[in-house]
Amino acid sequence: MASVETSTAPPAPPSEGSPAPQPRSTRRAVGGALDERFELDPGFIYRVTAAVRGDLKDQVRAMVGELHYADMANLLERLNVADRRGVVDIMRDGFNPDVLPELSADVRDEVIDVLGFEDIALALRELDSDDAVYLAGKLEPDERAKVLARLPADNRALIEQGLAYGEHSAGRLMQREMVAVPNYWNVGETIDYLRSGRRTPEKFYVVFVVDPRHRPQGVVELHRILKAKRIERINDLVDPEIEVIPTDMDREEVAFLFRQRNLTAAPVVDKSGRLIGQITIDDVVDVIDEEASEDILKMAGVRSTEDSSLYRSIMTTAHSRFIWLMINLGTAFLASSVIGLFEDSIAKLSALAVLMPICASMGGNAGTQTLATVIRSLATRELNASNVFRVMWKEAFIGSINGLLFAAITGAFAYFWFDDILLGIVIGVAMITNMIAAGIAGMAIPLVLDKFGADPADSAVVFLTTVTDCVGFFTFLGLATWILL
Helix, strand or coil: HHHHHHHHCCCCCCCCCCCCCCCHHHHHHHHCEECCCCCCCCHHHHHHHHHHHHHHHHHHHHHCCCCHHHHHHHHHHHHHHEEEEEEEHCCHHHHHHHHHCCCCCHHHHHHHHHHHHHHHHHHHHCHHHHHHHHHHHHCHCCCCCHHCCCCCHHHHHHHHHCCCCCCHHHHHHHEECCCCCECCCCCHCCCCHHHCCCCCCCCCCCEEEECCCCCEEEEEEEEHHCCCCCCCHHHHHHHCCCCCCCCCCEEEEEEEHHHHCCCEEEEEEEECCEEEEEEHHHHHHHHHHHHHHHHHHHHCCCCCCCCCCCCCCCHHHHHHHHHHHCCCHHHHHHHHHHHHCCHHHHHHCCCHHHHHHHHHHHHHHHHHHHHHHHHHHCCCCCCCCCCCCHHHHHHHHHHHHHHHHHHHHHHHHHHHHHHCCCHHHHHHHHHHHHHHHHHHHHHHHHHHHHHCCCHHHHHHHHHHHHHHHHHHHHHHHHHHHHCCC
């Protein structure tokens, strides 16, 4: 009991004249590597660069040797190619394998080139199984074969089994290291097993309870085990509401399940229902971040996070963006063809050429707002068949309200600019029409794409801008031709 009381007692206040203890974040910042925001300090990066170029190997090891692996990855990404290779070569013997999964794809390829197949094979042996599978999956097929050939049979088998699952599946995401105990054990036996360190991972959050056929019966969080008496049966502590994840479940489904159930870890089972691994919250956080980033980039016309990498070559990045821009060029010609129908009207009344971009632009912006909301709602499962029509009417009504307000503003502006009240009425009516169309299109397009199995974030923006441009130009120029000319 004495040790418990000592460990929970508050620290003694500093004696008079002695410096007060610094907060943990401040102590880390004083070291010179990180600033107050836990980001790499530019001065530290400059000192590392100078040491590498001066071939001061011991100084480089002293500066970067104690960095957290995430900070080390950040450092490597901040350096140019030559300095990056220099740091990796200097740190080769003490290189932390956990750095590799944290690197962007292009930087990781450079680091792998410096390390070579032997060192990469050693890294795969030291990494957790989920990280090892992830890293092996990022290698080119010929490189992967050479690295796997250098692994022991058991490590190679685990990685090959993981790679056999789909890239975005739970099987690829799962970690083989876990703690599973039989349901007839008591708390004392479980604690003794955990303390023995036999086949237990370095970090774990829960203990899975299995039946004689190794099928998960439930999960017990560590705090419940620590609070229970040794003689209690582990089966009496089990939470039976266990969420079992099949190996073929999509990782987005896994992330949704973790968020809905506030899970820390969940068991993964094979087709026969046997427990073969677990997925933990740290991996799910990475999935959520990657999926959100991909959706944002796709809406901007960037196909993937790799295409957006700051470390890709100029020609590779230009090529990946060219394809999407070419598609946009095609839709732009479609919108221009609508304008071409009214070229005589534009020639007779130059005010039409001045005002028509306003109507199309406002519709596009309004539709993008609706589009972003709907895509997010689809991703979070907030939008479904039970409320889709209610939400659609809501978006149409919002478009009507904003259309009326901006119709009044734009109509008044057009009247005072060109001294033509009919022109103000025309652009006002066109504005209302296009804002309503934008709301409906921003709602309907992602729903239709999702219905047919396409990713709404991938191409919805192109369809939306085409609709709002065509409706805006046709309505405004058509009304102007009919009423004014």
